[in-house]
Amino acid sequence: MIASLIWPLVGGLLIGLAAILLLLGNGRIAGISGIFSQALFENKGAKGLSWPMVFVIGLLLGGGGYRLFSDQVFTVQVGIVPLIIAGLLVGVGSSLGSGCTSGHGICGIGRLSKRSIIATCVFIASGMLTATIVH
Amino acid sequence: MNKGVALISGLLFGLGLMVSGMADPDKVIGFLDVSRMADGSWDPALMMVMSGALGVYLPLYFLVVKPRIFNGDKPLFADKYHLPTVKTVDGKLILGAILFGVGWGVAGMCPGPAIVNLSSFDPLFILFVIAMVVGQFLTKVWRTRQQQTAASG
Structure with missing residues (x-):
């Protein structure tokens, strides 16, 4: 029981450290949906790789690097059609709502932003309701 | 803007998502599906992820970053803060x-x-x-x- 809660806590500390490092060093919010969108759609005029692209490469290297030392395999839990619908909704929702779990849930709440506290409560509630009905 | 900082931040973030179990859809659903509370199989682990992340971000924001913004200091490697x-x-x-x-x-x-x-x-x-x-x-x-x-x- 303790071990099953220690790793999530350690992982959370790393995520918090990564996010505050980006703010303190580069003055940027570590909202993954926004950074990913910028990396894909807003690269005009940048010499070489833009910083959002570099961040996304870091994410992939972090994930891929961990895989080298772990035999954990994560699998998709739903069929193809619900998977595509869910992907669309996550994309539309994070774009329309200006943030996702990282931007609102960590960086926003971490600055005690009213918008982020409300958004996080709403998406956790709608996520719980949906997961409870679907799964 | 320092791209080295962006890379290290991305790396730590990716590692954190893997270590925490947040990258495992099964574990996330195990947290979001609250009907599992009834038979004791509900997984509270994701609350620990958020607590850990906020436990670092919130105090460091209010003790380090916010006073720097208030004093008109720039980020360590960039010209200005981009806050919503x-x-x-x-x-x-x-x-x-x-x-x-x-x-x-x-x-x-x-x-x-x-x-x-x-x-x-x-x-x-x-x-x-x-x-x-x-x-x-x-x-x-x-x-x-x-x-x-x-x-x-």
């Missing part, structure tokens, strides 16, 4: 959060874990990210059109 300026809670925020939550609850994945899971080369994770990008793109197009309509009307 919108303060009002509007329909877009609420509707966006609702839709996001539905997608998250169905697949057990939000953008960070989805991108990190691309490193598995599993086509289903790639498909999810493509759908997510399409959703982001369509919303961006819609928002731009709406702004143009508002500007011309």
Whole structure:
């Protein structure tokens, strides 16, 4: 029981450290949906790789690097059609709502932003309701 | 703007998502599906992820970053802080959060874990990210059109 809660806590500390490092060093919010969108759609005029692209490469290297030392395999839990619908909704929702779990849930709440506290409560509630009905 | 900082931050973030279990859709669903509380199989682990992340971010923001902003100091490697300026809670925020939550609850994945899971080369994770990008793109197009309509009307 303790071990099953220690790793999530350690992982959370790393995520918090990564996010505050980006703010303190580069003055940027570590909202993954926004950074990913910028990396894909807003690269005009940048010499070489833009910083959002570099961040996304870091994410992939972090994930891929961990895989080298772990035999954990994560699998998709739903069929193809619900998977595509869910992907669309996550994309539309994070774009329309200006943030996702990282931007609102960590960086926003971490600055005690009213918008982020409300958004996080709403998406956790709608996520719980949906997961409870679907799964 | 320091790209080395962006790389290290991305690396730590990706590692954190893997170590915490947040990148595992099964674990996320195990947290979001609260009906599992009834038989004791509910997994509270994701609360620890958020506690850990906020436990670092919140105090360091208020003790280190906010005083620096107040004093007019720049970020260590950039010209200025880019913080959200919108303060009002509007329909877009609420509707966006609702839709996001539905997608998250169905697949057990939000953008960070989805991108990190691309490193598995599993086509289903790639498909999810493509759908997510399409959703982001369509919303961006819609928002731009709406702004143009508002500007011309």
